[in-house]
């Protein structure tokens with residue numbers, strides 16, 4: 667078995683724009699049964715990420731404005747990178763997902779620690 | 790290398806009781822920088838699990854009572870089980886963590902998909 671490339675396990679990313687309501691973004695996370703939503707601009711380029719952890723922070727701190735919980739500095743990966751590289755990048759920054767982008771910064775999809783953990787369950 | 794047993798990667802679980810406020814549980818998740826909190830009874834036994842996804846559901850649905858978002862039927866694992874078994878169990882139920890319990894149902898710790906994904910980053 668050779669290296670596993672991220673393009674073989676990448677899944678579509680749920681996206682939102684930054685002028686949406688916090689409740690609307692929470693509903694999108696629940697409807698899609700995911701923990702991560704990628705924030706994109708009008709051109710489809712990545713501008714941030716919001717996770718269920720950020721929504722939890724909003725509850726803990728009484729924040730009602732989505733823009734106050736969006737993470738702007740986003741760690742990403744390229745489709746031709748491998749899962750061991752992605753796994754080390756996530757562990758290094760204590761995060762549980764990497765948006766997969768092309769060389770122009772356009773969002774192609776997302777890989778989560780759940781997707782990577784599944785690989786260890788393959789016989 | 791040989792099988793990896795869960796006891797070698799298990800971490801302490803953040804716990805709460807079910808009569809705590811939703812905001813207090815949200816604060817515990819943020820203070821500990823985790824997504825999962827195990828609900829235990831007065832005897833230290835597992836009675837449920839709450840995650841940042843459940844707090845997000847509360848926001849999406851305007852729920853303010855913690856008891857309405859606690860998941861009662863919890864999938865768990867034993868310390869002598871291996872990571873591939875845990876990984877398959879999580880994938881099968883679409884969940885991202887397994888509380889680790891002893892044969893009496895007492896909580897020993899927790900293993901998350903983030904902990905398992907990290908294994909793929911080890912050289």
Ligand SMILES: C[S@@+](CC[C@H](N)C(=O)[O-])C[C@H]1O[C@@H](n2cnc3c(N)ncnc32)[C@H](O)[C@@H]1O
Pocket residue numbers: 715716717719720736737739740741742759760761762763764765822823824903
């Ligand atoms: C530091 S982690 C701590 C909790 C847990 N490890 C997790 O990842 O959910 C939570 C924060 O990571 C941020 N985050 C998630 N994925 C990210 C990424 N690819 N780049 C930058 N930040 C990210 C979220 O926006 C959130 O504020």
Ligand SMILES: C[S@@+](CC[C@H](N)C(=O)[O-])C[C@H]1O[C@@H](n2cnc3c(N)ncnc32)[C@H](O)[C@@H]1O
Pocket residue numbers: 699700701780838839840842843859860862863864865882883884885886887888
């Ligand atoms: C079905 S998952 C969907 C989102 C994503 N896969 C995740 O695990 O966060 C979210 C639900 O799983 C539940 N959950 C998490 N760990 C669990 C476990 N060990 N046993 C049962 N339910 C669990 C949470 O309480 C939450 O209601």
